[in-house]
Amino acid sequence: MGVAISIQDLSFTYAYAETSRPALRHINGEVEEGTFVVMMGHEGAGKSTLCYALNALVPRFFRGEYTGRVVVHGQEVGKARVAEMSRRVGLVLQDFEAQLFSTSVELEVAFGPENLCLPRDEIERRIDRYLRFVGLAEMRRREPASLSGGQKQRLAIASVLALEPPVLVMDEPTTDLDPIGREEVLTVADTLRQEQRTLLIVDHDPETGVDADQIWLMRDGEIVAQGPPRRVLTDLPLLESCGVQPPSTVALFQALGWPGQPLTVEEAIAAIQEHGLAQPRPLQVPTASTDGRPVILEVCDVDFVYPTRAVKALSGVNLEIREGEFIAIVGQNGSGKTTLAKHLNGLLKPTRGEVLFRGRPVREIRRTEIARCVGYVFQNPDHQIFAGTVREEVGFSLKMAGMDAKTIEERVAEALEVVGLSGYEEEVPFTLTKGERQRVAVASVLAAQPQVIILDEPTTGLDYRHQRSMMEMLRALHRRGHTVIIITHSMWVAAEYAERVVVMKDGRILLDGPARAAFAQEETLAEAALRPPPLLRLGNWLGTSGLTLDDVVEELRAR
Amino acid sequence: MNIFLYLDEDTWFHRLDPRTKIIGVVLLFGVALVFNHPLYMAGIALGLVLLAAAAKALPNFWRMRYILILLVVFSTVLWPFFAEGPTVLWSWGPLEVSRESLMYAIAMGLRLASFVAAGLIFLSTTTNEEFTHGLIRLKLPYPVAFAFSTALRLVPTFAGAGATIVQAQISRGLDVESGNIFQRAGKFIPLAVPLFIYAVRHTNMLAMALESKGFNPGAKRTWYLNPQMRRADYLVLALLTALFLGALFLRLRGYGAVLPRL
Numbered sequence: 089m090g091v092a093i094s095i096q097d098l099s100f101t102y103a104y105a106e107t108s109r110p111a112l113r114h115i116n117g118e119v120e121e122g123t124f125v126v127m128m129g130h131e132g133a134g135k136s137t138l139c140y141a142l143n144a145l146v147p148r149f150f151r152g153e154y155t156g157r158v159v160v161h162g163q164e165v166g167k168a169r170v171a172e173m174s175r176r177v178g179l180v181l182q183d184f185e186a187q188l189f190s191t192s193v194e195l196e197v198a199f200g201p202e203n204l205c206l207p208r209d210e211i212e213r214r215i216d217r218y219l220r221f222v223g224l225a226e227m228r229r230r231e232p233a234s235l236s237g238g239q240k241q242r243l244a245i246a247s248v249l250a251l252e253p254p255v256l257v258m259d260e261p262t263t264d265l266d267p268i269g270r271e272e273v274l275t276v277a278d279t280l281r282q283e284q285r286t287l288l289i290v291d292h293d294p295e296t297g298v299d300a301d302q303i304w305l306m307r308d309g310e311i312v313a314q315g316p317p318r319r320v321l322t323d324l325p326l327l328e329s330c331g332v333q334p335p336s337t338v339a340l341f342q343a344l345g346w347p348g349q350p351l352t353v354e355e356a357i358a359a360i361q362e363h364g365l366a367q368p369r370p371l372q373v374p375t376a377s378t379d380g381r382p383v384i385l386e387v388c389d390v391d392f393v394y395p396t397r398a399v400k401a402l403s404g405v406n407l408e409i410r411e412g413e414f415i416a417i418v419g420q421n422g423s424g425k426t427t428l429a430k431h432l433n434g435l436l437k438p439t440r441g442e443v444l445f446r447g448r449p450v451r452e453i454r455r456t457e458i459a460r461c462v463g464y465v466f467q468n469p470d471h472q473i474f475a476g477t478v479r480e481e482v483g484f485s486l487k488m489a490g491m492d493a494k495t496i497e498e499r500v501a502e503a504l505e506v507v508g509l510s511g512y513e514e515e516v517p518f519t520l521t522k523g524e525r526q527r528v529a530v531a532s533v534l535a536a537q538p539q540v541i542i543l544d545e546p547t548t549g550l551d552y553r554h555q556r557s558m559m560e561m562l563r564a565l566h567r568r569g570h571t572v573i574i575i576t577h578s579m580w581v582a583a584e585y586a587e588r589v590v591v592m593k594d595g596r597i598l599l600d601g602p603a604r605a606a607f608a609q610e611e612t613l614a615e616a617a618l619r620p621p622p623l624l625r626l627g628n629w630l631g632t633s634g635l636t637l638d639d640v641v642e643e644l645r646a647r
Numbered sequence: 648m649n650i651f652l653y654l655d656e657d658t659w660f661h662r663l664d665p666r667t668k669i670i671g672v673v674l675l676f677g678v679a680l681v682f683n684h685p686l687y688m689a690g691i692a693l694g695l696v697l698l699a700a701a702a703k704a705l706p707n708f709w710r711m712r713y714i715l716i717l718l719v720v721f722s723t724v725l726w727p728f729f730a731e732g733p734t735v736l737w738s739w740g741p742l743e744v745s746r747e748s749l750m751y752a753i754a755m756g757l758r759l760a761s762f763v764a765a766g767l768i769f770l771s772t773t774t775n776e777e778f779t780h781g782l783i784r785l786k787l788p789y790p791v792a793f794a795f796s797t798a799l800r801l802v803p804t805f806a807g808a809g810a811t812i813v814q815a816q817i818s819r820g821l822d823v824e825s826g827n828i829f830q831r832a833g834k835f836i837p838l839a840v841p842l843f844i845y846a847v848r849h850t851n852m853l854a855m856a857l858e859s860k861g862f863n864p865g866a867k868r869t870w871y872l873n874p875q876m877r878r879a880d881y882l883v884l885a886l887l888t889a890l891f892l893g894a895l896f897l898r899l900r901g902y903g904a905v906l907p908r909l
Contacts, residue, residue, distance in 0.1 A: 143859055174861035181859070186852035189800050191653065191775045198871035203861035211871045229655060233803065251861060435814050459820035470848070471808070472815040474840035484837065488820040518844065532819060 092286040093119040098156035111137040113309040122284035126297040129306030130331025131551040135290045139259045143177040144170045178248035180258040184241045188232040200251040218246040238269025255286040266421040266577050268617045294335040298351045322349040331553035336623040343641045353625045369631030373605040385409040390441035401427040402595045414566045415573045416586035424595040425575045429542050433462040459485050463538035467545040469529035479513040485536045503535040523554030540571040559585045580621035652707050652770040660702035661772045665781025667880040672769045674887040679761040681894040682903035685750050688757035695764040704771035719756035726752030750905045780872050790864040812841045
């Protein structure tokens with residue numbers, strides 16, 4: 089086996105960046121042909137930059153100070169143009185939506201081979217081969233825009249594979265996907281491995297890294313650890329310092345002082361059985377009732393049909409939300425989560441049925457007033473940030489409501505304090521990090537002091553550290569008496585923070601109950617193609633009723 | 648939201664070479680420009696409807712029905728005041744409506760509708776890439792054609808992002824529907840800024856993706872699409888050319904015009 093990628097003392101500093109801090113510092117690394125490398129690290133650690141450095145986007149597309157040497161399959165990257173590198177390195181960018189631009193699936197795949205000046209029958213062959221490879225052969229004539237997230241990402245992969253590069257690099261290929269889409273993409277990655285292709289993937293989820301040949305752990309532009317997953321993923325303090333979520337099974341075993349470092353639930357169960365560490369018991373779910381509290385939002389038998397589509401996006405949905413609840417709505421894309429949430433603040437009006445806020449139909453509440461009753465934070469903060477300063481951004485809804493300057497000032501300060509951004513008033517929101525922009529978006533909704541706050545995918549695209557602090561902030565909000573509703577694909581987030589979980593499938597509510605009880609029903613969840621997070625899968629087997637690592641540890645100690 | 652009009656059917660019209668379709672539409676425009684008699688124009692409009700039926704493009708006519716009707720109605724109401732004819736029907740001060748100007752107006756309405764109809768048939772049967780490819784085969788430089796088709800392609804993407812942005816700001820209490828015109832104009836800033844930034848980010852990403860797939864606008868490349876001029880294409884072009892020349896001939900002989908000087 090030869091060396092596919094060799095990186096020698098690579099440093100890079102972006103020109104025209106906010107800071108003059110190097111994005112990459114003295115990177116060294118070597119990847120054997122046919123191996124699988126997973127890169128992990130916090131936001132801004134330099135993972136994307138390193139990906140770009142492999143196909144010459146750094147330093148050709150992004151200019152800057154470049155030292156060191158990167159060689160991919162005999163070609164020195166620093167001396168090649170991006171188009172030349174495309175024969176050796178395929179790069180699937182993080183934002184798959186932005187990569188698709190053709191009007192049909194087959195033409196999307198044809199684009200790369202066309203650039204390589206391949207004859208028509210060869211292009212035809214590659215379209216066939218790679219669409220079949222990613223499982224989209226039936227979709228040849230479809231419009232890419234009409235595909236699901238997972239399908240789009242697989243199409244993006246096929247369109248890069250069609251150039252037949254020996255090395256494939258994927259920058260967070262699963263971040264924006266629902267669990268099914270994630271599974272689909274990881275299956276493709278698996279097949280690629282079996283074909284002995286060199287594969288580099290950037291990912292946040294430790295479960296992806298379990299099968300890797302090597303993990304590269306990055307922090308502040310440096311590679312701080314390089315090695316097999318069993319070594320890197322078990323060094324919890326190091327993972328923590330890189331903003332990477334540690335595998336919860338390892339964390340559990342270390343906390344209890346149990347022998348072994350199981351990376352997966354299966355390994356953990358095997359280790360427990362082998363060493364007789366604990367006896368599985370039937371699970372008893374504590375019933376914490378919220379029934380006493382007054383109902384704040386009520387969805388009564390709602391159907392909804394989008395004007396341009398024939399299918400019901402919601403059908404016969406009934407939901408009672410009580411004051412001060414913390415609810416997670418989970419389900420695949422297209423299951424109706426966002427559609428349901430948009431009914432709660434009147435952005436969508438039910439085709440049939442009614443939504444009530446404190447007994448009053450939401451459709452009758454004025455736009456400017458609804459912002460003060462039910463706040464809604466959209467998934468992407470960049471869809472709403474427009475102002476020159478954080479102060480102006482956060483005060484926007486108050487200004488719209490016609491409040492005086494002094495009240496606005498006070499409320500903005502308060503909202504910024506809640507999200508942990510005090511002192512950021514004069515900052516330009518666009519220059520903040522993604523996690524901070526997300527907080528600005530939350531603050532701008534909070535400033536109106538809505539009783540209910542809905543967040544669509546509050547942790548998507550954030551690294552583990554930012555996910556934690558975002559969720560801690562929501563927990564604090566919840567403690568202050570707010571009703572918090574999140575839509576999420578992240579099962580551990582739902583498990584650890586929500587009191588109640590609503591599972592949606594095909595526009596209906598499949599399951600609705602206290603978090604622990606919901607996650608105990610693995611079979612029902614599987615119907616919605618969902619799986620409890622590893623800790624709770626293990627907990628379901630062991631019969632522990634805790635939702636967080638600390639609770640489970642305590643419970644097992646007490647046994 | 649789908650603002651593209653392409654209908655994925657398999658008719659003889661869909662199978663024509665994009666060059667034929669582009670030239671054909673231009674010829675049809677020409678034919679519609681020749682006459683200004685409502686009866687002749689009605690004939691042309693009817694012909695286009697039949698053509699649309701053959702090309703299975705009628706669903707798009709239905710989708711665009713309001714635009715088509717508005718064009719005819721507005722034109723019929725407004726044109727009489729701007730064209731002068733000998734037989735005055737009604738006059739008030741400097742305003743007058745003549746029999747001829749009224750007929751001319753109807754013809755103009757039909758002409759506009761015919762333009763739209765011809766365009767609709769074209770867009771219903773031609774994908775963005777085929778159109779671009781047709782332009783390239785007609786000797787338009789590739790970078791120009793590519794920029795053109797990418798711009799077209801990005802419209803629905805930006806429209807989708809725009810819709811999300813509107814919802815996000817409405818949820819924060821932005822009320823776009825009230826206020827006078829200046830207040831309303833000010834309210835577009837919270838919509839325009841995020842959209843602009845989105846567009847910059849998006850196009851930057853797209854540029855990176857294109858380069859990563861070996862795109863080089865100046866270099867040689869091959870094509871997967873490979874439309875061929877077949878017998879049907881030549882036949883259609885010959886027919887349309889004959890139709891156009893015949894129309895021109897008729898008009899020069901004095902037929903098909905209510906107001907010959909216009």
